[in-house]
Amino acid sequence: MPKPARRIVTGHDDTGRSVVLSDGMPPNVRDKGTGVDFIEIWNTSATPAPICSHEPEPTDGPLRVPPPPHGTRIRLNDFHPGHILKLPERLDGRHRMMHRTRSIDYGIVLEGELYLILDDCEVLLRTGDVVVQRGTDHAWENRSDRVARMAFILVDGAFSTELRAKLPAELELRS
Secondary structure, eight states, X not given: OOOOOOEEEEEEOTTSOEEEEEEESOXXXXXXXXXXXXXXXXXXXXXXXXXXXXXXXXXXXXXXXXXXXXXXXXXXXXXXXXXXXGSOOOTTSSOTTOBOOSEEEEEEEEXXXXXXXXXXOEEEEETTOEEEEESOOBEXXXXXXXXXXXXXXXXXXXXXXHHHTTSOGGGGSOO
């Protein structure tokens, strides 16, 4: 089992000096019921991201997979062994957890191993591997007997006109 996550958030005091605002467990850890824990670290809602002395907790609110428009997300995901086996089959015959977001996602395997599932192949990822996920349909599987942890940094993106013409129309809806 991965060790508990720790989040350190820095900021500024009333004189503009750098300080630690919080140090501890991230306040929002969610499980969508699929055996994947979502440990929300931080979100931004604009580019450039506003930097303030203090701000409300950005990870409060419902779980959303993609970042907000013009924003970012960083989270840790703990994929439990066999989490895919608990889900019903899809009617279209595709992988149960295939999904796509309009974002560039940097995924870093911190612990364990996972399979990245794409339309045409599977790629085994091990500790230290980095995936640059560029708006493709994909899924993740943990086929091992231990929890695998990945860090994901998601950056809002936009499909080019050329690529959007090749993709299903429903992609304009955000997850």
